[in-house]
Amino acid sequence: MTSSTLHSWKESFQVYKKPQVLAMLFLGFSAGLPLLLVFGTLSAWLNSEGVDKTTIGFVSWVALAYGFKFVWSPLVDRLPIPVLSSLLGQRRSWMLLAQIGIITGLIAMSASDPQASLVAIITFAVLTAFSSATQDIAIDAWRIEAVSDDFQGAMAGTYQLGYRLGMIIAGSMAFIIADYTSWSVAYLSMAAFMLVGVISTFIISEPDHTPGNEEWKTEERVLVLLEHNVHLPAKIRQIQAWFIGAVICPFADFFARNGWKALLILGFIAIFRMSDITLGVMAFPFYQDMGYSDSEIGIVSGLVGKFITITGALIGGVLVVRYGIMHMLLAGAIVVIATNLLFAWLAGQQPLVIWLVLVVGADNLAGGLAGTVFIAYLSSLTNRAYTATQYALFSSVMLLLPKFIGGFSGMVVDATSYPVFFLYAATLGIPSVLLILLIMKQEFRHANAKP
Secondary structure (H helix, E strand, C coil): CCCCCCCCHHHHHHHHHCHHHHHHHHHHHHHHHHHHHCCHHHHHHHHHCCCCHHHHHHHHHHHHHHHCCCCCHHHHHHCCCCCHHHHHCHHHHHHHHHHHHHHHHHHHHHCCCCCCCHHHHHHHHHHHHHHHHHHHHHHHHHHHHHCCHHHHHHHHHHHHHHHHHHHHHHHHHHHHHHHHCCHHHHHHHHHHHCHHHHHHHHHCCCCCCCCCHHHHHHHHHHHHHHHCCCCCCHHHHHHHHHHHHHHHHHHHHHHHHHCCHHHHHHHHHHHCCHHHHHHHHHHHHHHHHHCCCHHHHHHHHHHHHHHHHHHHHHHHHHHHHHHCHHHHHHHHHHHHHHHHHHHHHHCCCCCCHHHHHHHHHHHHHHHHHHHHHHHHHHHHCCCHHHHHHHHHHHHHHHHHHHHHHHCCHHHHHHHCCHHHHHHHHHHCCHHHHHHHHHHHHHHHHHHHHCC
16 A cells, blocks of 8 residues: 655655656646635735634635536546547546636636625635646646556655745745735735646546556446446446446445455545644634734735745655655654644734744644645555545545635634634644554554465
């Protein structure tokens, strides 16, 4: 499941020279730009327009689109887009279609007024989130298929670098533009930045996503099953074969390879990011309520913090190559909990920029490292016969419960206080540490049981 090869420090750093790894910088930027625009930045926009925090918390459920992308991922995996797929290939054609949807949604949001029509803002935010989630499916499949498992940590690190650069634009620059002009101008500017993704899609090459013989085992079982249905019309058998191969096989394969441990793995994936995502819903409103200006928030959280995240992400990529995924996964989970506790401390301090820099910096360093390791771990779980669908399942499970729980963040703050909320968010990370230890124990037993 995970690579056990121990590489030298020189090999660990040189992996960032690979062309496929460098390409992830631009694809990561395209993936990272829309997220805050339907999550944290949108929360700040609504908060500045006087929308109550409970409503803001519920609006964050727009991002649940990322948690349900496994539903339509089989289409991205197997369904060709007329004309586009023949010109660009399966992965790139879906990237381009999704990017067009993101640009359309952001332009429409920029033309809407939250006070006059909150429903319109939510509707176009849903379009943006849905298109962004679709783009993620295609980019994740490209990333996994472009290189071997040993280099997925570096791919994840560079992806995080680009992703955070996109978040810097969607956070820092959007806040600064909004401070000097308006939120409508800020969102229109963000739509223009999505052209980076469009251009990148045309430049990169389509990866070879043809699986090897071992990876087709589940599909071969389906062929045997379909042989019993030869009496059915050919069209019916074709539809049946596509549905089983595209929808059923990816999930059946994962459970067949992992047995009962599949439930343990999915449970861990479901809660790993619960702590930081729950905290993230109220982060920007917290900064505003503390008394920090939009420009200070944009510079510290959207700019300084994201560069520190990038540092953590790149360090994480090197450490995964050097030490392996599981040990770094445990370390990442622990530091995320520790840094989240710093927000409870910050809530009792004066609104000095230096405190904001220290807390946001520590949080982003931990988040960058943990994010890279987690992406590498999810990538190692996939079968290349069903790359897009299986990774979409994992990343959906990763986001679904945390996004849902995060929707109640505003209610927790309104009912208690920011310090209590941050303590609550930090404790949500403890179960993930326990499950990592259990998974590591199971893998250790499995390795020792081999002859």
